[in-house]
Amino acid sequence: MPGRSLDTGPAGAAAASRRPRFLDAVSAALAIAVRPVGKGFLDACTIVGGMTLLQVRIFRAMIPPSFDYDETLRQFEKVGVRSLAVVIMTSLFVGALMLVQTGNFVRDTGATSMVGWATGLTVLAEVGPVLIGLMFSGRVGANNTAELGTMTITEQVDALRVLGIDPVRHLVVPRFVAMCVMLVLLTCIGDLFAITGAAIACQLIVGIDVRVFWQGLLEGHLVGEFVMGLVKGFFFGGAISIVSCYWGLRVEGGAEGVGRAVNNSVVTSAIAIFVVNFLVTMLWV
């Protein structure tokens, strides 16, 4: 039985040889376009997975609570007390600025009784915790990543491991506890100074009687917003500690690697703060 010939002549052969080359070119172009996306996705999965694992290891190390209390107290002082001045100054001026921005509009429309409530709502629920969280991540988170990164590249973390000491229990857990607790306290103090700053601006700059401001604030019944802000502070502290410790413990290379890790830590912390802020707000309201 005669078989069917595949030979379609010179034109067909040329078309057949062109087709694979065309397909090769298309697949190569696709690979070039898709590869960075795939790599980015895998990198993101690695980072999120690494941070999740670190979180699990932190919780495992805390049950039963047998972490280093001296180191935890040292971290309380380092991340909390030393951040106080920055938080107070920032909060005072941001509170004042918020009132200056809204005060003129409120005065012109005659809704002066709203000024205290509006400032309180914004400060206690959103601006206070987020702003203090961002300041905290810039000062404490970056410092934490640099410190752990330096310990990593100088093999101090390896030295702990070879001495039978779990670096997570010894280094990360005290920082996690200190950041969670101190960011709640700093948020509380920051709220107080932001509202004080707003009250001062209300009287001295905008010209609205400060008693109107206080009355609006107190009648606003903002306890729920205040508590939500503290809850946010707690979760921001947890997020900043996990992010900064994660980047610090995976530093590679020398000083350049530490610099890169600090940069990654600050950027990731900022993203984490906004994501956590969104999630807590959504669950709360």
Add this chain to the structure above:
Amino acid sequence: MEAAAELLDIRKELSGTRVLDGATLSLAAGRIHALVGPGGSGKTLILKTLCTLLPPDSGQVVLFGEPVDFLAPEGLRRTRARIGVQFQNLALFDFLSVRDNVAFPLEADASAAPPQDVERRVLAILDAVRLPGAAALEIQSLSGGMQRRVAIARAAVSDADFLVFDDPSGGLDPVTTSRIFALISEIQARRRCTVVIASHDIDRLARVCEDFHVVEGGRVIFSGTLAEGRNHADPRVRTFLDVTDART
């Protein structure tokens, strides 16, 4: 002779580069071993693998006759408690004093030594590394050479069965270097522990080490005595173990 530590066909990639390429090594128990080779050949990585700090991609690490399970934290902790390490970067805790750094291995394991014994041992080892009276000093206030001696003291202060020294003579003057090598030899003779020293100082290694291992390209290309190495067919081995060429 029984091996205290063995690496069997260890392969490891870091950042896409093959850094250990089938490294196989056996360290006989109760002897002093020298690990030599050009910079970047993989000596430090081999030492870190031996200390269970660098899990291999493939191959097996056997310590004290037991295969190391890198996924078993409790087993790793027990194994590491038998190892003393002086790191290349010293790895001293800069937030602790000299005394606290040296005492750290003893105090980390509360059952290792009673408090009064800790003080005695710390002062004795500081005296041995020529740092008497330095116990209260901060690490940052010490010179590089003094910090190296503190790191050596910390590695040797416990009763480890396996001591690892990564470049113990770097930055030290000749007199202190000789003393450090003599101290390592003395500790080994007293405890009959297994010691491995990575260094480029072949002439001093020749005085204290019994076995030599040459590392090149992430694998061990020679294991044997110095005399065997100097008569080896491979010119890379001969070159590296020849005292006159050793510091090139």
